Amino acid sequence: MRTPLIIAAVLVALAAVPPFLGLGLQNALVNVLIASLFALAFNLLIGQAGLLSFGHAAYFGVGAFATLHLMRIIEDGVIDFPTPLLPLAGAVAGLVVGAIAGFFATMRSGVYFALVTLAIAELFHALAPRWQGLFGGEAGLSSMRMPWGGITFGSTLQVYYLTLGWVAISIWVLWAYTRTPFGRLTLALRDNEQRVRFLGYNAHATKVIVFAVSAMFSGIAGALQATSNEVANYSLFSSHVSAQVVLYTFVGGSIVFFGPLLGAAIFTLFAYLISDLTRSWLLYQGLIFVLVMLYAPAGIGGIVQTHARHWQRLDWSRLAGPYALGGLGGGLVAAAVVFLTESLGVLFDEAYAVARRGAGGGYPPFEAFGIPWDPLSPVTWGVPLALFVVGLVLLLRARRAIAERWDAVRSAPAVPAAGPGPDARTASTQQIAG
Amino acid sequence: MEFVVISTLNGVIYGLLLFMVSAGLTLIFGMMGVLNFAHASFYMLGAYVAYTLSGLFDFWVGLLVAPLVVAGVGILVERFMLRRVHAFGHAHELLLTFGLALIFEELIKLFYGDFPVNYQMPEALRFAAFTVFDTDYPFYRLFIGVVAVIMFAVLFVLLARTRIGIVVRAAERLPKMAESLGHNIPLVFMGVFGVGAALAGLAGAVAGAYFPTNPNMALELGVIVFVVVVVGGLGSLKGSLVASLMIGLFSSFSIGLDWSLAGLFDLVGLGAWAHSLGGLMTMTVSSISGTIPFLLMLIVLLVRPAGLMGDRN
Numbered sequence: 001m002r003t004p005l006i007i008a009a010v011l012v013a014l015a016a017v018p019p020f021l022g023l024g025l026q027n028a029l030v031n032v033l034i035a036s037l038f039a040l041a042f043n044l045l046i047g048q049a050g051l052l053s054f055g056h057a058a059y060f061g062v063g064a065f066a067t068l069h070l071m072r073i074i075e076d077g078v079i080d081f082p083t084p085l086l087p088l089a090g091a092v093a094g095l096v097v098g099a100i101a102g103f104f105a106t107m108r109s110g111v112y113f114a115l116v117t118l119a120i121a122e123l124f125h126a127l128a129p130r131w132q133g134l135f136g137g138e139a140g141l142s143s144m145r146m147p148w149g150g151i152t153f154g155s156t157l158q159v160y161y162l163t164l165g166w167v168a169i170s171i172w173v174l175w176a177y178t179r180t181p182f183g184r185l186t187l188a189l190r191d192n193e194q195r196v197r198f199l200g201y202n203a204h205a206t207k208v209i210v211f212a213v214s215a216m217f218s219g220i221a222g223a224l225q226a227t228s229n230e231v232a233n234y235s236l237f238s239s240h241v242s243a244q245v246v247l248y249t250f251v252g253g254s255i256v257f258f259g260p261l262l263g264a265a266i267f268t269l270f271a272y273l274i275s276d277l278t279r280s281w282l283l284y285q286g287l288i289f290v291l292v293m294l295y296a297p298a299g300i301g302g303i304v305q306t307h308a309r310h311w312q313r314l315d316w317s318r319l320a321g322p323y324a325l326g327g328l329g330g331g332l333v334a335a336a337v338v339f340l341t342e343s344l345g346v347l348f349d350e351a352y353a354v355a356r357r358g359a360g361g362g363y364p365p366f367e368a369f370g371i372p373w374d375p376l377s378p379v380t381w382g383v384p385l386a387l388f389v390v391g392l393v394l395l396l397r398a399r400r401a402i403a404e405r406w407d408a409v410r411s412a413p414a415v416p417a418a419g420p421g422p423d424a425r426t427a428s429t430q431q432i433a434g
Numbered sequence: 435m436e437f438v439v440i441s442t443l444n445g446v447i448y449g450l451l452l453f454m455v456s457a458g459l460t461l462i463f464g465m466m467g468v469l470n471f472a473h474a475s476f477y478m479l480g481a482y483v484a485y486t487l488s489g490l491f492d493f494w495v496g497l498l499v500a501p502l503v504v505a506g507v508g509i510l511v512e513r514f515m516l517r518r519v520h521a522f523g524h525a526h527e528l529l530l531t532f533g534l535a536l537i538f539e540e541l542i543k544l545f546y547g548d549f550p551v552n553y554q555m556p557e558a559l560r561f562a563a564f565t566v567f568d569t570d571y572p573f574y575r576l577f578i579g580v581v582a583v584i585m586f587a588v589l590f591v592l593l594a595r596t597r598i599g600i601v602v603r604a605a606e607r608l609p610k611m612a613e614s615l616g617h618n619i620p621l622v623f624m625g626v627f628g629v630g631a632a633l634a635g636l637a638g639a640v641a642g643a644y645f646p647t648n649p650n651m652a653l654e655l656g657v658i659v660f661v662v663v664v665v666g667g668l669g670s671l672k673g674s675l676v677a678s679l680m681i682g683l684f685s686s687f688s689i690g691l692d693w694s695l696a697g698l699f700d701l702v703g704l705g706a707w708a709h710s711l712g713g714l715m716t717m718t719v720s721s722i723s724g725t726i727p728f729l730l731m732l733i734v735l736l737v738r739p740a741g742l743m744g745d746r747n
Contacts, residue, residue: 052525104736110524111469115664116735119728122657126724239653243536250529283540290533294515297522341544348545 039260041217050190055121063090063219094219102211128234140233259301326398332391449682454637458630464669474656480635481642508631667741
């Protein structure tokens with residue numbers, strides 16, 4: 001299919017474009033790559049084995065700390081170790097800790113598995129700030145990248161290429177893994193564990209291996225972050241890190257191999273681009289996540305995959321209209337929500353309270369999006385509310401029309417059953433095998 | 435002696451507070467199989483709503499109305515969100531509540547800022563209940579405990595002695611059967627979710643006036659409440675009462691103890707060796723008191739996942 005071509009094009013772009021970008025964007029791309037690898041490693045568990053981990057920050061953090069210890073040893077001149085191979089330390093640490101944690105965690109399944117992983121990550125988070133020798137206490141550890149083989153590893157661009165190399169190879173290995181017989185066995189575990197056991201496989205050992213492999217690649221992601229930032233502290237173990245990777249994976253779509261990558265790339269880039277403009281980025285992130293859970297449980301990747309699979313049968317002359325309508329409706333709703341959120345953010349800020357005192361307790365105009373607004377004017381609130389309602393109506397109409405057209409596509413003969421975005425199946429029923 | 439008495443009092447009262455929050459969580463899990471990540475957010479919401487209302491009206495108005503407001507939020511969440519994703523499986527329900535917890539936290543930050551708000555108990559309640567070892571023991575702490583005990587009594591009577599309680603327990607054990615007998619199970623689920631949220635909201639409204647009310651309170655308490663519910667046995671109300679008191683006592687005693695593993699080795703004459711190892715060996719119980727609940731939860735999950743009093747696996 002066209003997939004190899006797309007991948008080649010993305011790789012070429014990732015290799016060729018960054019030299020022409022600013023320092024900030026180069027740094028952001030490093031973070032995008034690391035987040036992508038982390039999300040794909042995480043998805044090995046939920047997407048392949050059906051195990052939902054709420055504590056993957058543990059293995060990310062362990063990888064980062066292991067790498068920093070190695071960097072400090074190199075810095076002290078105890079051993080000579082090639083800088084480009086630093087993430088190996090993260091890989092080994094992730095694998096070992098993952099195997100131990102995985103052995104215990106996979107004794108349980110479902111909610112109990114999620115709770116064990118959560119408890120393990122919280123243990124690390126509570127212990128790390130107290131453990132001076134291993135985790136550097138509350139301040140954490142820091143070190144320097146040493147030059148090696150004529151390369152200084154001083155510039156962001158060099159770090160970027162190092163990261164790109166590691167991430168590309170790791171993703172390729174992860175993808176190849178899903179194609180092996182063992183990768184297939186993990187899928188079978190997700191769909192029907194009992195049958196796997198009856199076939200004579202050792203389910204627990206299989207799960208431990210998958211867990212360890214997932215932790216190993218998380219460790220590599222953490223190692224790359226440590227190599228790039230040259231510091232690490234206990235906040236790497238926080239539930240915030242575990243939460244982010246869950247968000248990336250499910251918004252991107254956990255049932256498609258490249259879905260989590262999509263989610264990680266979109267969220268990380270957006271965070272870089274708009275974090276200076278708004279303080280409510282995390283709120284938008286949460287809203288997007290909940291909306292995806294409610295209306296498109298297969299995620300963005302799932303929607304893309306469904307469209308790609310039915311591409312030949314889609315009659316775009318009939319679909320384009322409703323899609324455009326839906327896009328317009330969604331845009332209006334989003335604009336209204338963003339305007340209201342940002343306005344409320346300004347109005348409830350401490351600075352506005354000061355401005356009110358300055359105005360003698362009245363309601364002075366506030367500034368949002370570079371324009372002053374009158375908080376008492378009905379226009380300020382009426383227009384966005386009207387936009388919201390209009391957008392919602394458009395969205396609902398478009399959704400009905402799209403569902404009708406898709407039903408026609410799905411009920412057509414000789415097509416494997418798969419739903420469109422709004423009613424796509426969950427991971428347990430939809431096969432990735434296609 | 436002073437340490438023991440004060441720690442016991444504080445531990446029991448902290449435990450009772452934990453119980454107020456975990457009671458709803460364990461009820462909801464027992465009935466719907468949903469581990470509600472947003473449950474501690476209801477606790478936070480209760481504190482902030484009560485703070486707002488106490489500023490507009492009166493402390494007591496806040497205390498009484500906040501649980502109702504939070505119950506309303508809970509009912510909306512159950513009716514329009516959880517029920518929608520129910521068809522996609524438990525993992526999606528879990529993830530949905532997880533996303534809601536993030537949204538609640540950010541909304542609170544949007545309206546009230548990142549820092550603690552000044553939510554205070556009324557002057558009428560600000561006095562010493564009694565004096566132990568020259569220390570005035572604040573009455574409000576006892577008040578928190580009394581509210582929790584009353585709540586437990588009401589809940590127990592409601593579940594064990596009334597017709598509603600029978601229907602709820604039937605819906606928990608055999609939902610299909612109860613529905614065939616003509617009971618409106620979705621309504622029961624919605625009601626239980628609302629009551630659970632209200633209990634957490636009440637806890638927030640009561641405790642927020644004594645402990646800091648800040649946007650992190652949900653995160654901080656949330657994990658501990660999971661520990662309580664797991665240790666007590668998911669779905670068991672009595673279990674979570676016992677576990678709450680246990681965790682409460684554990685945490686209030688452990689902050690005052692400077693025991694360490696090296697100290698244990700001292701007893702058998704290997705102290706010097708253990709001290710030279712450093713690391714885990716020399717960490718005192720007080721410095722790692724935060725880890726004890728998680729260790730306990732791990733052990734329970736691995737050894738007896740049904741918890742102390744749970745009957746299912």
